[in-house]
Amino acid sequence: MATDATAEAGKSAGLPQLDFTTWPNQIFWLLVTLVVIYLVLSKVALPRIGAVLAERKGTITNDLAAAEELRQKAVEAERAFNEALATARAEAAKIVAAAKADIQKDLDAATAKADAEIAAKAADSEGKIAEIRAGALEAVEAVAKDTARELVTALGGSADARAVTAAVSARLKG
Amino acid sequence: MATGTEEHGGEAGGLAIHPMDQFIVKPLFRDIEPGTCVPADGITEGCVKWYEVTNVTLWMGIAVLVLIGLFVLSTRHRGIVPSRLQSVAELFYGFIHNMVEEVTGHEGAKFFPYVMTLFMFIFLANILGLIPMSFTTTSHIAVTAVLAMMVFLTVTLVGFWRKGIGFLSMFWVSSAPLILRPVLAVIEVISYFVRPLSHSIRLGGNLMAGHAVIKVFAGFAGVMGVASIVPIAGIAAVYGLEVLVAAVQAYVFTILTCVYLRDAVGDAHH
Numbered sequence: 001m002a003t004d005a006t007a008e009a010g011k012s013a014g015l016p017q018l019d020f021t022t023w024p025n026q027i028f029w030l031l032v033t034l035v036v037i038y039l040v041l042s043k044v045a046l047p048r049i050g051a052v053l054a055e056r057k058g059t060i061t062n063d064l065a066a067a068e069e070l071r072q073k074a075v076e077a078e079r080a081f082n083e084a085l086a087t088a089r090a091e092a093a094k095i096v097a098a099a100k101a102d103i104q105k106d107l108d109a110a111t112a113k114a115d116a117e118i119a120a121k122a123a124d125s126e127g128k129i130a131e132i133r134a135g136a137l138e139a140v141e142a143v144a145k146d147t148a149r150e151l152v153t154a155l156g157g158s159a160d161a162r163a164v165t166a167a168v169s170a171r172l173k174g
Numbered sequence: 175m176a177t178g179t180e181e182h183g184g185e186a187g188g189l190a191i192h193p194m195d196q197f198i199v200k201p202l203f204r205d206i207e208p209g210t211c212v213p214a215d216g217i218t219e220g221c222v223k224w225y226e227v228t229n230v231t232l233w234m235g236i237a238v239l240v241l242i243g244l245f246v247l248s249t250r251h252r253g254i255v256p257s258r259l260q261s262v263a264e265l266f267y268g269f270i271h272n273m274v275e276e277v278t279g280h281e282g283a284k285f286f287p288y289v290m291t292l293f294m295f296i297f298l299a300n301i302l303g304l305i306p307m308s309f310t311t312t313s314h315i316a317v318t319a320v321l322a323m324m325v326f327l328t329v330t331l332v333g334f335w336r337k338g339i340g341f342l343s344m345f346w347v348s349s350a351p352l353i354l355r356p357v358l359a360v361i362e363v364i365s366y367f368v369r370p371l372s373h374s375i376r377l378g379g380n381l382m383a384g385h386a387v388i389k390v391f392a393g394f395a396g397v398m399g400v401a402s403i404v405p406i407a408g409i410a411a412v413y414g415l416e417v418l419v420a421a422v423q424a425y426v427f428t429i430l431t432c433v434y435l436r437d438a439v440g441d442a443h444h
Contacts, residue, residue, distance in 0.1 A: 015194060017315045017382065021211055022199035024224035026316040033234040034324075037241055037295055042287035045245035049267045052252050052260075059254055 144168045191393030193386040197313055201226050229309040237298040237311075245294075266294065270428065277432035281439040288328070289435075292321060293428040300381060300420030304413070312423075313381040315374060322374035325431045333438035344437055373430060380423050384416040 145168045210220025248259030303310025333341035345362040391409045395402040
């Protein structure tokens, strides 16, 4: 019992850390643990995590590159669109100008034709008017001669048809 | 960090606080009779055998399982968009990978799995040790000393293998005046050999002290009645600090490993 007591006392008083009888056990299990941890980490975990991180980095880089590419494409598309728009506008302007020119030509032709017709009609009408006027003058002369003869007769004179006519003609010319 | 009292009925009564009992290495499947392990007297049947399954085995095994869950199961989908656990695993990966690359340089990158092993083991053991009733494997000098010696031997062997006898030039401070160089060389050599000691005791001591303090507070809380609110508040505060210490000590151990590795693989900065 004396040894028990001293051993117990020694065990309680001393640090368990300095109980060297337990060291082989601790060191053995520590080495087993470290070997297991090393194998798990170096064979499985670390390559896997490294691959995941590399893959993630690659994915992000690829996505950024793809986004940049798409942006370039969008810019390109916008440029092409603007170009097409400008071309279409120019084309439209050209067509409008051509149509305008065509219409102008037709209009000019029609105007010229109408002018010519108007001129012809005017000339025709002028001829007719002149004719009518001439007709009217003759009628005036005849009416004047008739009237003069009637007047001479009514006044009691004997109307010499030739003399009256000559007199009226002289007056009309006068 | 056991908060219950352990079997010490045979001892004298009074304020029975045993803050160090939480660090005792015990076999899982048998009880050890007190006094059956006194190697000096030739009594060894009560000693813990080197191959025996102990609480050390249990908690190191739990650390391995957590590691597998965190790093293997969570990453099995290899998600481009990570799940929560996978992003935690990636966080650790990125953190240690950057540390190795920045501190040891590009040459040190092939030590990444090695450094990652050290960091994850220490970090998980520290954090798991904060679970009440658990056993903190990294609070034992046996464990931290082996870790530190592994780093020391790796640095020394890799240094001589890569640089040959030129590795010794790190002790010869060429930027100092010639007359001081032998003195500085002696100091450098001593500091080089003290490295594993400080490296291991810094880690083990920090964890042991914090856990012992919590246990002392817990002992007071058990006998103070209503006033035990004070030690309980103390436990909460120290526990918060211990969470910080658990992470920081894992970080410190790892970054020092990287700094030492730089001596072996990088250009000497002395």
